[in-house]
Every structure is written in structure tokens, then in C-alpha cells.
Amino acid sequence: MAVVQLDRICKRYGGGGPPAVDDVDVTIGDGEFMVLLGPSGCGKSTTLRMIAGLETISSGTLSIDGRVVNEVPAKDRDIAMVFQSYALYPHMTVAENLSFGLRRRKTPAPEIERRVREVAEILGLAPYLARKPHALSGGQRQRVALGRAMVREPMVFLFDEPLSNLDAALRVNTRNELIKQHRRLGSTMIYVTHDQVEAMTMGTRICVMNGGRVAQVGAPLDVYWNPADTFVARFLGSPPMNLFAATLAEPGRVEAGGLRSRLTRWRPDALAPVVGRDVMVGVRAEDLSLDREAAGPEAGSVAGRVFAVEPLGAETLVSVELERGVECTARLSRGVQARIGEAIELFFPPTATFLFDAATTRAVPASAPLGAVH
Amino acid sequence: MAAAIARPAPSRSPLPRLFGRGGLALVIGAYTVYTLGPFLWLATMSVRTTGEISADHYAWPRPFHWEQFRVAWVDSDFATYFWNSTIVVVTAVAVVTLVGAAAAHALARYRFAGNRLVYGILFSSIIFPPQITLISLYQILVDYNLYNSLVGLTLVYISLQLPLTVYLLEGFFARIPQDLFDAAKMDGYGDLEIFRRIVLPIGMPAIATTLILNFIQLWNEFLFAVVLITDPEKRTLPIGIRAFMGDHFQDIGMIAAGVMISVVPVILAYAFFSEKLIRGMTAGAVK
Numbered sequence: 074m075a076v077v078q079l080d081r082i083c084k085r086y087g088g089g090g091p092p093a094v095d096d097v098d099v100t101i102g103d104g105e106f107m108v109l110l111g112p113s114g115c116g117k118s119t120t121l122r123m124i125a126g127l128e129t130i131s132s133g134t135l136s137i138d139g140r141v142v143n144e145v146p147a148k149d150r151d152i153a154m155v156f157q158s159y160a161l162y163p164h165m166t167v168a169e170n171l172s173f174g175l176r177r178r179k180t181p182a183p184e185i186e187r188r189v190r191e192v193a194e195i196l197g198l199a200p201y202l203a204r205k206p207h208a209l210s211g212g213q214r215q216r217v218a219l220g221r222a223m224v225r226e227p228m229v230f231l232f233d234e235p236l237s238n239l240d241a242a243l244r245v246n247t248r249n250e251l252i253k254q255h256r257r258l259g260s261t262m263i264y265v266t267h268d269q270v271e272a273m274t275m276g277t278r279i280c281v282m283n284g285g286r287v288a289q290v291g292a293p294l295d296v297y298w299n300p301a302d303t304f305v306a307r308f309l310g311s312p313p314m315n316l317f318a319a320t321l322a323e324p325g326r327v328e329a330g331g332l333r334s335r336l337t338r339w340r341p342d343a344l345a346p347v348v349g350r351d352v353m354v355g356v357r358a359e360d361l362s363l364d365r366e367a368a369g370p371e372a373g374s375v376a377g378r379v380f381a382v383e384p385l386g387a388e389t390l391v392s393v394e395l396e397r398g399v400e401c402t403a404r405l406s407r408g409v410q411a412r413i414g415e416a417i418e419l420f421f422p423p424t425a426t427f428l429f430d431a432a433t434t435r436a437v438p439a440s441a442p443l444g445a446v447h
Numbered sequence: 448m449a450a451a452i453a454r455p456a457p458s459r460s461p462l463p464r465l466f467g468r469g470g471l472a473l474v475i476g477a478y479t480v481y482t483l484g485p486f487l488w489l490a491t492m493s494v495r496t497t498g499e500i501s502a503d504h505y506a507w508p509r510p511f512h513w514e515q516f517r518v519a520w521v522d523s524d525f526a527t528y529f530w531n532s533t534i535v536v537v538t539a540v541a542v543v544t545l546v547g548a549a550a551a552h553a554l555a556r557y558r559f560a561g562n563r564l565v566y567g568i569l570f571s572s573i574i575f576p577p578q579i580t581l582i583s584l585y586q587i588l589v590d591y592n593l594y595n596s597l598v599g600l601t602l603v604y605i606s607l608q609l610p611l612t613v614y615l616l617e618g619f620f621a622r623i624p625q626d627l628f629d630a631a632k633m634d635g636y637g638d639l640e641i642f643r644r645i646v647l648p649i650g651m652p653a654i655a656t657t658l659i660l661n662f663i664q665l666w667n668e669f670l671f672a673v674v675l676i677t678d679p680e681k682r683t684l685p686i687g688i689r690a691f692m693g694d695h696f697q698d699i700g701m702i703a704a705g706v707m708i709s710v711v712p713v714i715l716a717y718a719f720f721s722e723k724l725i726r727g728m729t730a731g732a733v734k
């Protein structure tokens with residue numbers, strides 16, 4: 074049970090260059106499942122390793138339950154970590170791997186025995202306790218790595234992309250197992266991933282990172298419906314949100330090279346700061362459809378030529394090229410017959426429109442929340 | 448063999464394709480005879496008197512003069528030489544292994560100022576032949592009252608074998624995944640404990656290799672021992688064997704018996720540690 078507080082944390086590796094982690098300011102509540110999400114190289118692992126005590130903190134303070142731990146060595150922090158590589162001790166059996174941390178902490182032998190048994194039962198590792206890691210499958214190794222953290226019953230769990238080496242089916246299983254364990258243990262968990270499905274399904278909150286900085290923190294659906302900037306908007310969602318550059322000539326409507334949209338979510342005073350300036354209009358691929366009626370009376374539209382059709386089975390992705398080479402992707406129903414080169418017009422409800430200031434990439438705050446209409 | 452090449456290759460690896468099963472066995476057999484032959488010849492000589500050997504170099508021993516071993520061991524002080532060698536070599540190898548492994552771990556794992564400089568100096572001392580230090584070592588040992596003492600010889604042996612040991616182990620330890628060390632830290636272990644419980648067991652194949660190499664090399668070391676030891680009671684085995692070689696007369700039978708005695712520990716050391724050499728211990732650690 075612990076609150077982990079990152080207060081303006083920075084990390085600079087030797088050799089100059091921009092900081093790997095820049096001014097990260099996040100508080101992870103007691104019993105929370107926080108997901109650190111971001112593209113490769115954005116500083117997720119570095120942040121996690123600083124919390125673990127495996128990496129020094131260049132500036133800022135890190136506290137756990139109100140106690141500053143910047144200078145506390147990793148071995149004294151009572152934090153368990155699951156590594157992407159699993160990092161199992163190759164010369165020890167599964168049982169020894171599981172009990173290694175407990176033995177150090179002078180836990181009585183019967184207690185160790187009991188906890189190892191219990192965790193082995195939960196994770197289905199009981200038949201393999203006497204085996205060495207090299208004689209286990211990838212999924213079994215992954216569960217040993219998980220179990221090694223669980224037997225310790227630590228204050229905080231850290232996970233660095235623990236599922237990325239598993240196949241799709243095993244990944245879903247383990248994901249659900251982890252969610253279950255979080256409910257059972259009620260511990261604080263910090264989970265690093267670049268997989269947005271994991272982030273959306275596992276996190277009580279997600280923290281989207283970009284270039285070492287925190288782009289946005291919030292509940293998964295909140296971040297999805299109210300992205301703070303174009304980076305978050307495009308990072309969450311597959312395919313990424315379509316963005317159209319435009320100039321906002323008058324409040325209430327916007328038109329640019331094949332795109333027309335009414336801005337009904339914003340009251341005129343909300344739009345006042347961006348009138349006459351360059352903006353980005355955003356529409357998610359799943360909000361585009363061929364059906365004008367379904368999009369309502371004030372529907373926005375996108376017109377262009379089809380240049381790619383990708384049938385995925387459950388649905389079909391249709392990519393459209395607008396005037397001046399602007400591209401846009403729509404997620405349409407599987408029955409759609411679209412031919413490459415064909416002219417097409419797609420519609421979307423005005424309530425599905427996002428608006429960003431092109432200069433700052435920040436979202437223009439809407440007067441009506443978007444999630445409410447869906 | 449030409450026929451073997453002309454045939455479509457049954458196996459993908461190049462060696463069997465060149466020789467074929469039988470050819471390979473033939474080559475290995477020939478090599479075994481080539482290396483084992485002189486050894487067996489020496490073994491027969493160790494149970495023959497020098498007189499018998501001069502009469503016929505290659506004859507089968509008849510009768511077996513086992514008493515030559517007793518003469519060597521008791522009357523010719525081989526017990527003393529053996530004991531001296533054991534003390535010096537076991538101490539030196541133990542120190543080299545422990546200090547070498549610790550140094551290699553530090554060089555492989557910790558970033559500190561001068562890390563690569565220390566490594567460079569160690570490496571450069573491997574390049575030069577150790578004999579060039581003989582004169583200066585002699586002078587230093589005389590200055591510190593370590594000349595003609597087993598302690599002095601042990602120290603010299605340690606310094607002779609340490610660089611290569613560190614070099615070999617550093618290369619191996621550097622390949623142990625960093626995540627294992629991080630995991631052990633998260634499990635609550637400090638640096639020394641990690642060295643003892645992670646590095647030493649995982650590095651065992653490499654450590655056993657250096658151990659055998661060092662043991663064999665020092666057990667057979669002659670040059671430094673003969674220069675730095677003068678007392679007959681302090682002789683190690685290689686100089687003890689040399690004592691049977693006079694200027695005009697060489698007691699071949701006794702030399703052979705002495706060599707056979709001195710070879711036993713080497714065979715034992717290899718038999719004991721070779722099993723540890725084969726296994727790659729990091730299998731299953733990561734991925």
C-alpha cells in the first residue's frame with residue numbers, strides 16, 4: 074500500500090543531448106493501476122527504473138508514502154519489478170527464483186514455503202517448481218517472473234512491458250490474470266507499455282508520455298475522448314485520428330480542401346482565441362461513415378478519392394486522398410464496396426469533431442464534452 | 448575423399464561433408480595416438496630402470512619396477528617437492544581466481560573513472576612475454592627478503608596469471624544480462640551478495656576454465672621457480688625432476704617416475720572441473 078509521488082523528476086544521461094525524462098510530475102494513488110504509455114524511446118523505462126532505484130534521479134524528488142526516497146538504494150525500497158526480459162536467475166530452480174527475495178528478508182522458512190506454494194498455485198506453476206528456467210516455455214517463464222514479484226507482497230509493483238514477448242492469446246490471458254491480481258492484492262501498480270489496448274483495458278489511469286514529458290494523465294476513456302493535444306489524439310486509437318489543417322475564418326464552421334464541418338461543440342466565446350488562426354480539425358476513423366442520414370442534420374463531410382482499401386474481416390479500412398495530398402482513413406463496415414480511384418464522400422456527426430490550435434498542438438477546450446454524445 | 452566431396456552433401460555442417468564419419472574418426476584416432484603415444488611410452492619407462500631403458504628404449508617393462516615410485520617419493524624427496532608445489536600452486540590459483548573474478552566483475556559491471564585504463568594496462572601485460580620481468584622480479588624479491596621463499600614464488604605466480612584471468616572473465620561476465628543484476632537488487636541484495644550469488648554461479652563455466660588453465664600452467668612452471676628458489680627443501684616438482692638430470696648422466700627411469708607423479712593432480716583437476724566447463728549457464732535467463 075503506497076502513494077508514489079513524482080515531483081518534477083528529470084533524468085539526464087551522461088553525454089549531453091536532451092533529457093530522457095523531463096519534468097515529470099505525477100502522483101500515483103494508493104492501490105492505483107497506473108499505465109505509462111508512449112512510443113519507443115519516450116522515457117517510460119527510464120521513469121520506471123528511477124522509481125525502482127535502478128537509475129539515479131538527476132533532479133526533482135521521488136517520494137513513497139510521503140518519504141523522500143531519492144537516495145534510498147533499490148534493495149531497501151520494498152518495490153518489486155517485472156522485467157521485459159523476465160530476468161530469471163538461470164542457475165536456480167523455479168522455487169528458488171520465487172523465494173530469492175524472501176530469503177534475503179529473513180522471512181521464516183515455513184512462511185516462505187507457504188507463500189511460494191500459494192503463488193505457484195495461483196499462477197499454475199506448481200508442477201514446475203523444481204525445474205530450471207531453461208526448461209520452461211516463454212509463457213511459463215513470464216509467469217515465474219510475475220510470481221517472483223507477487224510472493225514478495227511489496228508496497229509497489231513495477232512492470233516494464235511484461236507481456237510484449239508473449240503470443241496474442243497468452244497476452245490476453247495474462248492481461249486478465251494481472252487485472253485479477255491487482256483486484257485481489259489491492260497494491261499500487263505501475264505498468265509500462267506501448268500497447269494501447271493494454272493501457273485502455275488495464276489502467277485505472279493512464280499517463281501518456283512523449284519525448285520524456287508527460288502529455289496527459291487521466292482515466293483511459295477520458296483521455297480517449299478528451300485528448301489534450303494532437304499527439305495524444307493520434308497515439309490513442311487505431312488507425313490514428315485524422316487531422317486536417319485549416320484556417321478558422323468564422324466561429325461555428327470550418328472548411329478546408331475537401332473537409333466541411335460545423336463546430337457545434339464550441340460556444341462562440343470558446344472559439345474566440347483561435348478565430349482567424351491556423352487550426353487542426355480532428356475526426357476519428359470510426360466516426361466516419363457513408364451514411365449522411367446517420368450523421369445527423371448538421372453532418373460534416375470529407376470528399377476525395379479512394380487510394381487504399383484494407384478489408385480486416387470485421388471491418389474495412391478505406392483510405393482517401395483529399396485535395397492537396399491530405400490523407401484520411403475511415404473505418405467502415407465490412408460490406409463496403411469501394412474501388413481504388415473512385416470518388417467518395419464520407420460523413421461524420423458534428424459532435425465527433427476535435428479542434429486543436431495548430432501553433433501549440435493543444436486542444437481547444439470544448440463547451441460540450443464529446444464522450445457524452447456517444 | 449574426392450568421392451565424398453562429389454556426393455551430394457548429406458549434412459549441412461562443413462566438417463562431416465569434408466571427411467565423412469569414418470574419415471573424422473580416423474583423424475581423431477591418429478591425433479590421439481600422436482599425443483597419447485609419448486605419454487604411454489613415458490609411463491612404461493617410469494617402471495623400468497635406466498639400465499633397462501638404455502638396453503632397449505621401447506621394450507615392455509619386465510618386471511615392473513614399482514619401487515621406483517617409492518624411491519622417488521621417499522628417498523629423492525618427491526614428497527617434499529609435491530607438497531611445496533601443492534602449497535604454492537593451490538594458494539596462487541585460489542587467490543587468482545577470487546581476486547580475478549572480483550576484478551573482472553568490477554571492470555565489466557561498474558562505470559568508474561579509469562575503468563578502461565585499468566583494463567588497457569592489464570591487457571598490455573598479456574601481450575609481453577613474462578620472461579622479460581624475470582631480472583627485475585629477482586631484484587625486487589631480494590630487496591623484500593622474499594627471494595628463495597615459497598611466499599615470494601606464490602606472489603610471483605599470482606601476478607603472472609592474474610591479467611589473463613581478468614581478461615578472460617571480464618569478457619564472459621560482461622555478457623551476463625544487466626537485468627539479472629537489477630532483479631537481484633530489487634530482491635534486496637547488495638553488491639557483494641550479488642557477486643557471490645549471481646556472478647560466481649553463472650560465471651562458473653568461465654571460472655572453471657581459467658582455474659584449470661592456471662593450475663596446469665603453474666603446476667608445470669619451471670623458469671621462475673628455478674631462478675627464484677635455490678634451497679633443495681623449497682623446490683617445486685618441475686625443479687625436483689630437473690635434479691635427476693646431471694650433466695653427463697640422466698636417470699631417465701627416475702625422471703619418468705617423477706613426471707608420472709606430477710601429472711596425477713593435473714588429470715584429477717581436469718576430471719573434476721571439466722564437467723562444469725561444458726554447460727552454458729545463462730540458458731533461460733532472459734527473453
Ligand SMILES: Nc1ncnc2c1ncn2[C@@H]1O[C@H](COP(=O)(O)OP(=O)(O)OP(=O)(O)O)[C@@H](O)[C@H]1O
Pocket residue numbers: 086087093111112113114115116117118119120267
Ligand atoms: N543508459 C542510457 N544511456 C544513455 N541514454 C539512454 C540510456 N538508457 C536510455 N537512454 C535514452 O533515454 C531515452 C528514453 O529511453 P527509455 O528506455 O526510457 O525509453 P522507453 O520509453 O522505455 O522505450 P521502449 O518502449 O523502446 O522501451 C531514449 O532516447 C534512450 O536512447
Ligand SMILES: [Mg+2]
Pocket residue numbers: 117118119233
Ligand atoms: Mg522501455
